[in-house]
Amino acid sequence: MAEQDEVNADAFAMINQFMKGGEGGLAPASQNGHNGASAAAASETVPYHRTKAEGGFFEPGELGSAPKATPSAPSGGTITHHVPETAQEARELEEKVVDKRLVGEDTAKVRVDRAAGLEHLQAVSDWDQLNLSPELLKGIYEKNFIRPSKIQEAALPLILGSDTNMIGQAQNGSGKTATFALAMLAKVDPGMRCTQAIVISPTRELAIQNAMVTKELGKHTGISIFALIPDIPKEQFTQQNINSQILSGTPGKLEDLVFKRKRIDTAGMKMLVVDEADVLISPANGRMHESVQNCRKMMHQNVQVLLFSATFATEEIRKWAMQMAPAANKIIVQKEELTLTNISQRFKQTEDKFSYLTEIYECMGIGQSVIFVNRREEAFALAKRLQGDGHPVTLICGTQTRGEEKMDAKLRDQVLAEFRAGESKILIATDVLARGIDVPAVTLVVNYDLPQRGGGVEMATYIHRIGRTGRFGAKGVAVNLVTQREMAALDSIRSYYQCEITEMPPSVEAFEEELKNLRK
Incomplete structure (x- = not known):
C-alpha cells in the first residue's frame, strides 16, 4: 500500500509536514463530543466539558460543543519515549508525562441518549476495551494518545458496536475528527479493495485535514485514503485513487464522481460521515445541501451515517439531521455550554x-x-x-x-x-x-x-x-x-x-x- 501513501502528494505536500501532531484529532485523555438517540430507550450522563446537557435533541437548548487537547512536550523539548504497546503500559507512561487534560474535563458532563437495544454499549476508559486492531492501536499510541477522550469514550462503543446512526455535537477542538477517523479505520475491511467510508467536509482545507488525520492514525493498517477536492492533478486522478477505501472530499467533487459520473462504486459502503453537518445538510446552503443529499441517494439504506458539528442551531437543521440519520444515537449539549471556558x-x-x-x-x-x-x-x-x-x-x-x-x-x-x-x-x-x-x-x-x-x-x-x-x-x-x-x-x-x-x-x-x- 506504499503507493497509496503517496497519493494526493501535491494537495498534501505543504500541509503534511505540519500535521505531525495529529491536528484535529485525539486528545491524550481530554476531549469531548456527543451522541444522541432518536427514539432513545436509554440515556446516561458521563463526565464531559462542564456540560449540564439537560433535555433531548429537540429541547430548546441547542446542541453544543467542546474543546480539544493534543500531546505536548515537557518544557524545553519534544517527547521521546517508548511507544506503549498495551493500555496498562500506557497508564504507567501517563503518570510520567505532562498532564494533558482539558480545563474542567474531570467535572464536565455530557448526556448520551442511546437508541433502543443499545443499553449494553457503555462508555470505555481504555483503548483495549474497543477491540481495535493491533495496527490501529499502534498508530494511536505512536501519537502519545494515552486513553480515549470524553467523546471517544462515549461515542466509539456505540459506533463500533452497532450499525446505528449517530448525531454528534462536539465543541470546537474536542477530538471529533479523531472520533470519526478511528471509526472509519476500524470499520473498513483492509482486504476489500473498494470504497467503504466517505467523509464529506464543506471546504477543501477541512477535507485535506480530515484525510491527513485519518492517514496518520491509520498508517500501519494498509488502508488506502484519498482526498477528493477541486483541482486534483490529472496524474493523481486515477481509478485506483478514486476507489480508495476511505475518501475525504468536498460536496461538489463527491457528487460529481458518485452521483453524476458514477466513477465511485458505493456498493461496499459501510459509513458516511458528514463533518460540519449543520452547514452541509441545511437547505439554506442550497447547492451543498443538494450535493450531500445526492451522494446519500447513491448508497444503500444500511450505510451508517455519522453527523458531527459544534452547532445544530435551528429546528429546521435538527429536522434534516433526523431525516438523514434516523433512529440515531445522540450526544447533546445545551447552547449555554457552547462557549469555551478557556x-x-x-x-x-x-x-x-x-x-x-x-x-x-x-x-x-x-x-x-x-x-x-x-x-x-x-x-x-x-x-x-x-x-x-x-x-x-x-x-x-x-x-x-x-x-x-x-x-x-x-x-x-x-x-x-x-x-x-x-x-x-x-x-x-x-x-x-x-x-x-x-x-x-x-x-x-x-x-x-x-x-x-x-x-x-x-x-x-x-x-x-x-x-x-x-x-x-x-x-x-x-x-x-x-x-x-x-x-x-x-x-x-x-x-x-x-x-x-x-x-x-x-x-x-x-x-x-x-x-x-x-x-x-
Missing part, C-alpha cells in the same frame, strides 16, 4: 476599527492571530490597507479565479500551510476558515465584523470563529470590534450563550501582557 471574550467599542486594529497589531504577533471579516472584498481591502501601512498580513478566502480578488486553490493551500508552519503570524480570513481548521498556536481571534445573517448575528458562525483559538486545551482570547450601533448585537450574543464578553484592557500594554501570560 477563551476570554472581549469587545472594543470604536467607530474606527482599522485604527484600533493597528494599535493592537504588535499584540497579534504573540502566538498567531486570525482576523475575521464577512466578505472577500473587505478581506482584500483590509489586507491591502494594513500592508500599505507596513503591517504584514496574509489572506485566505474562497476560490475565485478571475478579477482583482483572485485566489486559486493552490494559493489557498500555500497560505494555510505557511500559517500552520508559523511562517506567517497574522491571517485575514473569511468564514472559509471558521470551521474545523486547527492551528494550535493561534492565541487571538479578532472579529473585525460580527458574523451576520438576516439582520442579526449568525450565532453558530460566531462560536466556530472564536473556536479557532483555545485549541487543545490552551487558553485564548477573542476580541469583537463593534461600533455603537453594533452594541445591541453584542448583547444578543451574551444573552444567547449566557456568556461574559468584557471590555478590552485600558492600555495596549496591559493587553500585550495578558496575551503573553496565556502561553506561560
Whole structure:
C-alpha cells in the first residue's frame, strides 16, 4: 500500500509536514463530543466539558460543543519515549508525562441518549476495551494518545458496536475528527479493495485535514485514503485513487464522481460521515445541501451515517439531521455550554476599527492571530490597507479565479500551510476558515465584523470563529470590534450563550501582557 501513501502528494505536500501532531484529532485523555438517540430507550450522563446537557435533541437548548487537547512536550523539548504497546503500559507512561487534560474535563458532563437495544454499549476508559486492531492501536499510541477522550469514550462503543446512526455535537477542538477517523479505520475491511467510508467536509482545507488525520492514525493498517477536492492533478486522478477505501472530499467533487459520473462504486459502503453537518445538510446552503443529499441517494439504506458539528442551531437543521440519520444515537449539549471556558471574550467599542486594529497589531504577533471579516472584498481591502501601512498580513478566502480578488486553490493551500508552519503570524480570513481548521498556536481571534445573517448575528458562525483559538486545551482570547450601533448585537450574543464578553484592557500594554501570560 506504499503507493497509496503517496497519493494526493501535491494537495498534501505543504500541509503534511505540519500535521505531525495529529491536528484535529485525539486528545491524550481530554476531549469531548456527543451522541444522541432518536427514539432513545436509554440515556446516561458521563463526565464531559462542564456540560449540564439537560433535555433531548429537540429541547430548546441547542446542541453544543467542546474543546480539544493534543500531546505536548515537557518544557524545553519534544517527547521521546517508548511507544506503549498495551493500555496498562500506557497508564504507567501517563503518570510520567505532562498532564494533558482539558480545563474542567474531570467535572464536565455530557448526556448520551442511546437508541433502543443499545443499553449494553457503555462508555470505555481504555483503548483495549474497543477491540481495535493491533495496527490501529499502534498508530494511536505512536501519537502519545494515552486513553480515549470524553467523546471517544462515549461515542466509539456505540459506533463500533452497532450499525446505528449517530448525531454528534462536539465543541470546537474536542477530538471529533479523531472520533470519526478511528471509526472509519476500524470499520473498513483492509482486504476489500473498494470504497467503504466517505467523509464529506464543506471546504477543501477541512477535507485535506480530515484525510491527513485519518492517514496518520491509520498508517500501519494498509488502508488506502484519498482526498477528493477541486483541482486534483490529472496524474493523481486515477481509478485506483478514486476507489480508495476511505475518501475525504468536498460536496461538489463527491457528487460529481458518485452521483453524476458514477466513477465511485458505493456498493461496499459501510459509513458516511458528514463533518460540519449543520452547514452541509441545511437547505439554506442550497447547492451543498443538494450535493450531500445526492451522494446519500447513491448508497444503500444500511450505510451508517455519522453527523458531527459544534452547532445544530435551528429546528429546521435538527429536522434534516433526523431525516438523514434516523433512529440515531445522540450526544447533546445545551447552547449555554457552547462557549469555551478557556477563551476570554472581549469587545472594543470604536467607530474606527482599522485604527484600533493597528494599535493592537504588535499584540497579534504573540502566538498567531486570525482576523475575521464577512466578505472577500473587505478581506482584500483590509489586507491591502494594513500592508500599505507596513503591517504584514496574509489572506485566505474562497476560490475565485478571475478579477482583482483572485485566489486559486493552490494559493489557498500555500497560505494555510505557511500559517500552520508559523511562517506567517497574522491571517485575514473569511468564514472559509471558521470551521474545523486547527492551528494550535493561534492565541487571538479578532472579529473585525460580527458574523451576520438576516439582520442579526449568525450565532453558530460566531462560536466556530472564536473556536479557532483555545485549541487543545490552551487558553485564548477573542476580541469583537463593534461600533455603537453594533452594541445591541453584542448583547444578543451574551444573552444567547449566557456568556461574559468584557471590555478590552485600558492600555495596549496591559493587553500585550495578558496575551503573553496565556502561553506561560
